[in-house]
Amino acid sequence: MVEKQLNEGSNALPHTAIDAEVCKGCRRCIAACPQQVLRLRPTMNHCGIQPAEYIGRDCTGCGICFYNCPEPYAIRVESPDRPTRNS
Numbered sequence: 001m002v003e004k005q006l007n008e009g010s011n012a013l014p015h016t017a018i019d020a021e022v023c024k025g026c027r028r029c030i031a032a033c034p035q036q037v038l039r040l041r042p043t044m045n046h047c048g049i050q051p052a053e054y055i056g057r058d059c060t061g062c063g064i065c066f067y068n069c070p071e072p073y074a075i076r077v078e079s080p081d082r083p084t085r086n087s
């Protein structure tokens with residue numbers, strides 16, 4: 001069975017999700033993240049690659065990792081809706 005990890009943090013906070021089977025382990029996102037909240041997983045995916053993963057806290061939702069990733073659909077950044085002034 002192919003393991004597909006979307007290593008997400010709390011949905012109530014900004015977080016990053018990486019598809020372990022699409023990620024190529026190039027580390028660009030890890031190097032680019034100003035919060036240093038990304039790392040390589042200790043285990044390999046089905047291609048024998050160590051994919052990146054989110055450590056699960058302190059993501060600010062800045063999106064820098066997304067814009068540095070060369071692999072379509074490998075990484076996504078989600079931020080909860082920001083409250084409006086009148087809410």
Ligand code: SF4
Pocket residue numbers: 015016032033034035036037038058059060061062063064065066077
């Ligand atoms: S969105 Fe920003 S803080 Fe969050 S993992 Fe990506 S680069 Fe790091």
Ligand code: SF4
Pocket residue numbers: 018022023024025026027028029030051052068069070071074075
């Ligand atoms: S930049 Fe993209 S392909 Fe490279 S390690 Fe990060 S998520 Fe994986």
